[in-house]
Amino acid sequence: MIRRSLLTGAAALIALPALAARGLFDVRDFGARGDGVTVDSPAINRAVAAAVKAGGGTVLLPAGRYLSFSIRLFDNITLLLAEGCVLEAADPAIHKGGYDVAEADLPEQFQDFGITQFHCSLIYADGADHVSVIGRGVIHGKGLVREDPGARWHGVTGWIAPRSADPKEVAMQGKGIRALGLKNCRNVLVRDITILQGGHFACHLLGCRNATIDTILVDTDRDGIDVDCCRDVQVVNCRVNAPKDDAIVVKSSYALGRKIVSENISITNCRTSGFAMGSVLDGTYRASDYRSVDDIGVLGRIKLGTESNGGFRNIRISDCDCENTRGILVGVVDGGVLEDVVISNIVLRNPVNHPLFVRQAARLRAPEGTSVGACRRVRFDTIQVSGADGRYPCGVQGIPDAPIMDVSFRNVLVVSSGGGTAEDAARTPKEKRESSLEVSFMGTLPAYGFYARNVRGLTLTGCTFEVEKPDARPVIVLDDVKGGRIDGFASNTVVQKNGSDITTVS
Incomplete structure (x- = not known):
């Protein structure tokens, strides 16, 4: 029998347990502790690497509290957060390590920094096919940031390009900005998970095709679910509480460096609200004291068109x-x-x-x-x-x-x-x-x-x-x-x- 606490590094890729042979990769078999103290992202990423080497599979996070920086998913990978699992976003100001470096540095950034950058996420995939994040576990974005440097374009006073000259963007390196981000992916499934305090974006799809977001609960203090430059997407049976920003929003930004139509998107049987963050998850439904810049109050809405470069159809x-x-x-x-x-x-x-x-x-x-x-x-x-x-x-x-x-x-x-x-x-x-x-x-x-x-x-x-x-x-x-x-x-x-x-x- 393999002792999970000793199985780390290259040994984890060689001495796989029987479950891995059936396509299930338990992160504890790769050194994850789930104790809420150890930073487990290296072990989780080793489990992902093993699944990739096997041609795909399910990476399982059993019950426990897993402190983590960036987790990157690839083709044919399912991340399964079991009931009783809490995946907690680590804080680089407290914990040793940081999130993956933001990838894009466009000459002009016509949308918020976070809309353009995806690698600085807790969980992300870039260009993956058949990728899923499922299960009844919780993603707690405790160490994520909710603010970012904003847009960088010719219409902004004091515009600076490229990123290397902008101290606000340089300062973002190593910080995490979203709970779950999927970019340029096909055949996507996000189902049953709960996201608490998701950073600037809790669940964000950019340039994806054939995606389903089904029966997830988001209780956050910025955007809940963003669908941007995507085609053939279903958002169904979701509950999103977002008092300080949009709950469910469809966008068509310039984040991929070209104009892309967002089309064939349905939002069905969803509930949105603007109660205090966390109060939908715990069932108390407390009123939020948030006052927006226009002093009207909470947001929490369904919206279409914040960024509209490529347009919208159907x-x-x-x-x-x-x-x-x-x-x-x-x-x-x-x-x-x-x-x-x-x-x-x-x-x-x-x-x-x-x-x-x-x-x-x-x-x-x-x-x-x-x-x-x-x-x-x-x-x-x-x-x-x-x-x-x-x-x-x-x-x-x-x-x-x-x-x-x-x-x-x-x-x-x-x-x-x-x-x-x-x-x-x-x-x-x-x-x-x-x-x-x-x-x-x-x-x-x-x-x-x-x-x-x-x-x-x-x-x-x-x-x-x-x-x-x-x-x-x-x-x-x-x-x-x-x-x-x-x-x-x-x-x-x-x-x-x-x-x-x-x-x-x-």
């Missing part, structure tokens, strides 16, 4: 429940085309800002010469909203040189606090062409139900907007909206400015 968001979050926000701000998006069968409870919003802008955090892009064919269907803030109705906001095209809202019920004043009704919200996707800069809107500006082709059918307190604003305000149909509202409840060809049927 996106489905359905049968989801969002509680105590920002509303669902979709759009483009960095060029690219967003088209054929369907959002249906959604329940939103106590959204802290606009329940449903489509946004087109021209921040253009992208290579010079990038055009504004387009946003078209977006459908909202069968959505129920309760406890909404009366200041922030649903809406669609384009810009004069790039109006949003062909948007419809069907069977949408919104119950908000109301209370708008005559002064609110007289407001003309500011236009901000070069903005990010967030629309909080517009402030209180002049309608209590729905506001649209710079739109071509708008349909509202079977929609109901109710208020709990009397509201002096009209239900709907349309400004520079041309073409469309508004059903179910008396003409005196709909204000039209600078528009044409709008049919209103009461």
Whole structure:
């Protein structure tokens, strides 16, 4: 019988136990202790190397607490976190060692440092096929960082390139920024795991094809699940609590050095929230005291389009429940085309800002010469909203040189606090062409139900907007909206400015 505590180094690759012969590689057989004190990543990586040498297999982390720096996965490798296993991200300021060095140093970095860099993760794969992270264990990103140097591009004051000249990026070397990152991978499965405190990104896919994220719980203080420049991805049955950033977000960044469309992506039967980090995992659901830079409060939302260089096509968001979050926000701000998006069968409870919003802008955090892009064919269907803030109705906001095209809202019920004043009704919200996707800069809107500006082709059918307190604003305000149909509202409840060809049927 092989004593696990003595099996280390090259011996582990030679004297494999019987389980390894059947494709199961127990990290304890390669020297891992799981005592929460020993840094076990060298032993875990030896187990991975043995599985790779065997042509693939399952690397098992049994019950225990495994302190770890970077673990890299390869083709045909499954990392199995057994029930009772906690994989804890080590802290290089406390523990001996560090995370793998960030790999990319693009001349311009049009997105946050962490979106571009993947090797500085607790678990990662780069260019792997048939790679999985599964099991009922927990990833605790205790030693990961949640902040990074941000973007580095020609639109940023004090822009420095390359990385070697930027002291903020140099200081990131050796630090870990995400719990799980999969880059340029095919045939990916992430299932059943729990991630607590996932760093800047808890579960992040970049440039992946044919991926499934199924039944995972993320309880974190930055992004929960990010799907970026990917194709054929399912996010299903997931629970994501992210009070300080987006819960589930689809992006199309320039992190791979080219424009890539994110397409054929579905987010189904998921729940998102913005409670205090850890309180969904422990079942207490405590309120978060987080105040964002715009002072609206928590995030925790489902979002599409933070980075939009490559654009989006054929996106489905359905049968989801969002509680105590920002509303669902979709759009483009960095060029690219967003088209054929369907959002249906959604329940939103106590959204802290606009329940449903489509946004087109021209921040253009992208290579010079990038055009504004387009946003078209977006459908909202069968959505129920309760406890909404009366200041922030649903809406669609384009810009004069790039109006949003062909948007419809069907069977949408919104119950908000109301209370708008005559002064609110007289407001003309500011236009901000070069903005990010967030629309909080517009402030209180002049309608209590729905506001649209710079739109071509708008349909509202079977929609109901109710208020709990009397509201002096009209239900709907349309400004520079041309073409469309508004059903179910008396003409005196709909204000039209600078528009044409709008049919209103009461």
